[in-house]
Amino acid sequence: AQSVTQLDSQVPVFEEAPVELRCNYSSSVSVYLFWYVQYPNQGLQLLLKYLSGSTLVKGINGFEAEFNKSQTSFHLRKPSVHISDTAEYFCAVKSSYKLIFGSGTRLLVRP
Amino acid sequence: SAVISQKPSRDICQRGTSLTIQCQVDSQVTMMFWYRQQPGQSLTLIATANQGSEATYESGFVIDKFPISRPNLTFSTLTVSNMSPEDSSIYLCSVEEDRVQETQYFGPGTRLLVL
Numbered sequence: 001a002q003s004v005t006q007l008d009s010q011v012p013v014f015e016e017a018p019v020e021l022r023c024n025y026s027s028s029v030s031v032y033l034f035w036y037v038q039y040p041n042q043g044l045q046l047l048l049k050y051l052s053g054s055t056l057v058k059g060i061n062g063f064e065a066e067f068n069k070s071q072t073s074f075h076l077r078k079p080s081v082h083i084s085d086t087a088e089y090f091c092a093v094k095s096s097y098k099l100i101f102g103s104g105t106r107l108l109v110r111p
Numbered sequence: 112s113a114v115i116s117q118k119p120s121r122d123i124c125q126r127g128t129s130l131t132i133q134c135q136v137d138s139q140v141t142m143m144f145w146y147r148q149q150p151g152q153s154l155t156l157i158a159t160a161n162q163g164s165e166a167t168y169e170s171g172f173v174i175d176k177f178p179i180s181r182p183n184l185t186f187s188t189l190t191v192s193n194m195s196p197e198d199s200s201i202y203l204c205s206v207e208e209d210r211v212q213e214t215q216y217f218g219p220g221t222r223l224l225v226l
């Protein structure tokens with residue numbers, strides 16, 4: 001069965017610093033990968049997705065992620081974070097019809 | 112992407128009662144899903160809501176506890192029956208649009224507290 005691991009439960013970072021949120025998935029023949037963001041008291045918003053093609057995927061709000069098949073990783077990056085990026089970030093892999101989510105990483109941006 | 116709304120946005124309920132959550136989409140979609148997010152946890156799929164047939168439940172979830180309706184291609188309900196404090200969670204519906212395959216979009220969620 002597919003699984004997703006987000007190694008960092010919380011990532012504190014100062015405003016305007018770069019950030020990387022790590023995500024590893026269990027191997028499969030083909031994968032569809034996603035990053036979602038959940039702001040306080042809100043639902044999930046799609047940040048970006050990898051279905052096929054270029055391994056570097058750009059999303060909304062300046063985020064990007066790189067699909068690395070050999071390392072089974074899909075890390076999320078942003079070169080300069082803002083206070084408003086404080087939220088919970090979920091990595092997910094699509095297995096058949098359903099999404100399998102990681103445990104989430106709380107990004108805490110400090111001034 | 113599709114615009115998804117849920118009602119109620121939040122509720123506080125007494126144990127032993129039931130609550131029905133509505134999910135409305137602004138376009139017709141084939142695939143609709145219901146997820147649960149327990150406090151401080153990630154999301155877990157409860158069931159896939161199939162239009163015109165019974166929902167398909169994931170392991171650990173049963174129809175008697177979480178009956179689901181899907182009367183048309185834009186609407187679904189999830190009922191949380193005979194609630195206990197352990198049912199306190201955020202319940203989210205999601206859709207996979209026919210024209211944006213392989214991608215699920217989520218509603219704002221329903222925050223349920225059971226006392």
